[in-house]
Amino acid sequence: MTESVASRGTTTNTIRFAVVGAGAVGGYFGGRLAEANHAVTFIARGATLQALNSRGLRVESLKGDFEISPVDATDDPAAVGTVDVVLVAVKAWQVAELGETIRPMVGPETLVIPLQNGVEATDQLARSLGESRVGSGLCRIICQIVEPGHIRHSGSEPSVIVGERDNRRTARIEGLVQALQVSGIDAVVADDIRLAVWEKFLFITSASGIGAVTRMPIGVLREQSETRALLTQAMEEIVAVGREHGVMLSDDVIARTLSFIDRLPAQGTMSMQRDLMEGRRSELDAQNGAVVRLGRSANVPTPLHTFIYHVLLPMERQARSRTEASPA
Numbered sequence: 001m002t003e004s005v006a007s008r009g010t011t012t013n014t015i016r017f018a019v020v021g022a023g024a025v026g027g028y029f030g031g032r033l034a035e036a037n038h039a040v041t042f043i044a045r046g047a048t049l050q051a052l053n054s055r056g057l058r059v060e061s062l063k064g065d066f067e068i069s070p071v072d073a074t075d076d077p078a079a080v081g082t083v084d085v086v087l088v089a090v091k092a093w094q095v096a097e098l099g100e101t102i103r104p105m106v107g108p109e110t111l112v113i114p115l116q117n118g119v120e121a122t123d124q125l126a127r128s129l130g131e132s133r134v135g136s137g138l139c140r141i142i143c144q145i146v147e148p149g150h151i152r153h154s155g156s157e158p159s160v161i162v163g164e165r166d167n168r169r170t171a172r173i174e175g176l177v178q179a180l181q182v183s184g185i186d187a188v189v190a191d192d193i194r195l196a197v198w199e200k201f202l203f204i205t206s207a208s209g210i211g212a213v214t215r216m217p218i219g220v221l222r223e224q225s226e227t228r229a230l231l232t233q234a235m236e237e238i239v240a241v242g243r244e245h246g247v248m249l250s251d252d253v254i255a256r257t258l259s260f261i262d263r264l265p266a267q268g269t270m271s272m273q274r275d276l277m278e279g280r281r282s283e284l285d286a287q288n289g290a291v292v293r294l295g296r297s298a299n300v301p302t303p304l305h306t307f308i309y310h311v312l313l314p315m316e317r318q319a320r321s322r323t324e325a326s327p328a
Helices: 024-035 046-055 099-105 121-129 171-182 193-214 218-223 225-244 253-262 271-277 288-297 303-325
Strands: 016-020 039-043 057-061 066-068 083-088 106-114 136-147 150-163 186-189
Touching: 016 024, 016 099, 024 039, 024 057, 024 066, 024 083, 024 136, 024 150, 024 171, 083 099, 083 171, 099 106, 099 121, 106 121, 106 136, 106 171, 136 193, 150 171, 150 193, 171 186, 193 218, 193 225, 193 253, 193 271, 193 288, 193 303, 218 225, 218 253, 225 253, 225 288, 225 303, 271 303, 288 303
Parallel strands: 016 039, 016 083, 057 150, 083 106, 150 186
Antiparallel strands: 057 066, 136 150
16 A cells, blocks of 8 residues: 555545556645545556655645655556546546556456546447446546656646446445545546536636647636637537537536636636647647547537647647557
């Protein structure tokens, strides 16, 4: 079991977690679980794995800084064995090929929860691991990687929403939420997890796309009438696409999302926006690209998202070619 330097509390019934990806999201939420004395193994590689094994995990947070040392981390899921919960915290573009990699950690009762931006990760994992083993989830947090093994939480109340794909209130989903809550994380079981994932998708995809095209922080986007109108149009397109795919997004979802945007730190930016601006491979295909694909399959026009996707695609392809050319 991972030992915490500054323990938030002790749990009587620990859950064995594997956190796949120790970047900003995986590092923060996995770190909080480890701090609360849950057994957490991080699946990482390269410089991140080296940092975790040599220096441990450091998290700066508005909720209180903490360090975890030593850290249980490996690049070999087969060496971990079966766990109770797998939290998938890699980038969305890595999920499609992940099923076989994490299979050695997945037993008959294991719950796999993807926390990606986008609406396709759950289906991708279920196709390779089986419907019964995969739930669904989303998280909200503003955090960045300072350097490998060092995470900074700079905004937003860290929260996680999870659910079974069929919205049943199972013992395993309730146990996961309890473990997250004991770890100081605002966690709930969604009444309708698919709807909750799409509501976040509506926010993050619209803000990421407009932010990446303009290269402006959220404060500028929401204050200027022209960009606020673009945010609204982007959301309207996602509502139309979602409804055609059977997701009953409410009539007030855009107003609620704009109200949420109005409360964010003015200098905040989205991870996809930062990745594109800094020349890294991004989640463009899983966000604006997904709106275009899903719109096309349902015969729903998505002119703004199509424009955003096509404008940003050259930068994405350039970053992707550098990623593919780099040694693993």
